[in-house]
Structure formats: C-alpha cells, structure tokens
Amino acid sequence: MIDTHCHLDFPVFDHDRALILKQAQGYGFESIIVPAVVQKDWPRVIDLCERNNLITLNFALGLHPCFMNQHASVDEAEVALNEAIVRSMIGVKNSEKEGDAVETIGGRLVAVGEIGLDYFIDSPEGNRQKQLALFSMQLSVAKKHNLPVLLHVRKAHDEVLKCLRRERLEKGGIVHAFSGSEQQASQYCELGFVLGIGGSATYDRAKKLARIIRQTSVESLVLETDAPDIPPAFARGERNTPLNLPRIAQAIAEIRGMDAAVFIQQTSINAKRVLGL
Numbered sequence: 001m002i003d004t005h006c007h008l009d010f011p012v013f014d015h016d017r018a019l020i021l022k023q024a025q026g027y028g029f030e031s032i033i034v035p036a037v038v039q040k041d042w043p044r045v046i047d048l049c050e051r052n053n054l055i056t057l058n059f060a061l062g063l064h065p066c067f068m069n070q071h072a073s074v075d076e077a078e079v080a081l082n083e084a085i086v087r088s089m090i091g092v093k094n095s096e097k098e099g100d101a102v103e104t105i106g107g108r109l110v111a112v113g114e115i116g117l118d119y120f121i122d123s124p125e126g127n128r129q130k131q132l133a134l135f136s137m138q139l140s141v142a143k144k145h146n147l148p149v150l151l152h153v154r155k156a157h158d159e160v161l162k163c164l165r166r167e168r169l170e171k172g173g174i175v176h177a178f179s180g181s182e183q184q185a186s187q188y189c190e191l192g193f194v195l196g197i198g199g200s201a202t203y204d205r206a207k208k209l210a211r212i213i214r215q216t217s218v219e220s221l222v223l224e225t226d227a228p229d230i231p232p233a234f235a236r237g238e239r240n241t242p243l244n245l246p247r248i249a250q251a252i253a254e255i256r257g258m259d260a261a262v263f264i265q266q267t268s269i270n271a272k273r274v275l276g277l
Helices: 017-027 039-051 065-070 074-098 125-144 157-167 182-190 207-215 242-256 260-275
Strands: 031-035 056-061 109-118 149-154 173-176 193-197 221-223
Touching (some): 031 039, 031 109, 031 260, 056 074, 065 125, 074 109, 074 125, 109 125, 109 157, 109 173, 125 149, 157 182, 182 193, 182 207, 193 260, 207 242, 221 242, 221 260, 242 260
Parallel strands (some): 031 056, 109 149, 149 173, 193 221
C-alpha cells in the first residue's frame, strides 16, 4: 500500500507517530507521502522523512492556498522553493554516493505540493488573485525541476485545469481528494494526472464520487488518507490515520467490483509511476 497524501508531520501525531508507523509496517505499507503546506514546516517534514527507519516516508514541498497569510511574497517564495528543492536533490545524490552508511530508509523529495486553488473558502477576489499567482509560480517551479505536483482543488477545477493546460507538466501529478465532475476527472487524466481517493468515498452520500470511481480507469486512481483530516465513515468524528487505509481501499475496491488486493497493487503501481518511486 502507498498512502499518497498524509500529513504525518502534524503535531497531532507527536504522541503516537512511531507506533502508527510500526503498525503501518505490519500492514504492508510500502510508502507514505508527506506534503508540506507552509514554508516554516518544510524542515520538519524533511527531517521526519529523512530520519524515519520503519517504512519509507517521501515528501513534497509546497505552499497551500488555505494559508495565504503565512506565505511570503510570490518572488520570495519562488526563491525559497527553488533553493529547498535543489538542496533536497543534492542531498539524495550525496546519500547515493555514500551508500548505506546511515541506518535509515529515509525518503526523498517526490513532488511539489500541496499546492492549488481553494475557492470554497470565503475570500475576496484579491485573495483569489494572490492564490492564482502563487499557484502559477509553483507550477512553473515544478516544470523547471521536472517534478509532479500534488494538487489541492476546491470549487476551482476549471481554473486549475486552465493553468495546467498552459504549463503542460511532463510529470503530471495527483489531484488530491478529488471532488470535481466526471468531465473534469476525464480532463485531468488526459493531462497525465491521477485522482487521489480516500475516506470521502466511504460515505453513502458520495454518489457522484462513487460513479467517478467506477467510470475512471483503475490506472488513473491512487489511494490516500489526508490524515489527520477526512476520516472515513467508519471513523467519523475521529482523527484520521494511515492505518485506516486498508479498510478505505476495501470500500473503494467494492465500489469498482474489484478484489481489494488487486486494487491495492494497481494503485501502488500508479503512485510509483506518477511520483517516480
């Protein structure tokens, strides 16, 4: 199993993170992707992923649209993001030269994320323009470094698709917690993106999402939890964790009428392809 979107660095996991990772190892997890949301948290995310020695934690660096008041100007953010990506890439090259001297299975940078547009939140037009400028910059940085992106999109799919058509990222990426229409799902897939599906699909009311899951090629789906957020129906009101992923996968496989083990294997193949794992 690969959880393609999990905020395992958040303080809510500080008291039991090691236990969760140990259990995830027993569940057969191959990797968890940890995306950053603000610049001040980048070192925390990198440190967690590089020092873990239980399962591979890979990371993404980005600036989330819901935290605009915590981001630097677009120009300053661009410099910082470029520098952080280069440092991360150099670190991987150096560790490859050094071999297995350090007893960890530390992950590496696999994407720019979590980035995107969020027009669901109540914000003035000026805020939307700032989001768009920040998003466009981060797409450009991803293209420059030939990296995929992890997208956060709410009530802004058409605008995001317009940006993606303009930038044309070779590596594509993942549309995290996909919530758009059937037509928008198809358009993302045509651009080389896959859809991140998680706990939302386990609710009876998620009829449209279930229809999209059935209609979309299995090669265009990946699993995620977005832990600690978006708990599945069977854990409603609780903190979400990666350990819920097996039951989420089972529920999604049932929607598709597939064997769960086959579905998990294929979604892991998809994640590896998109993220270069």
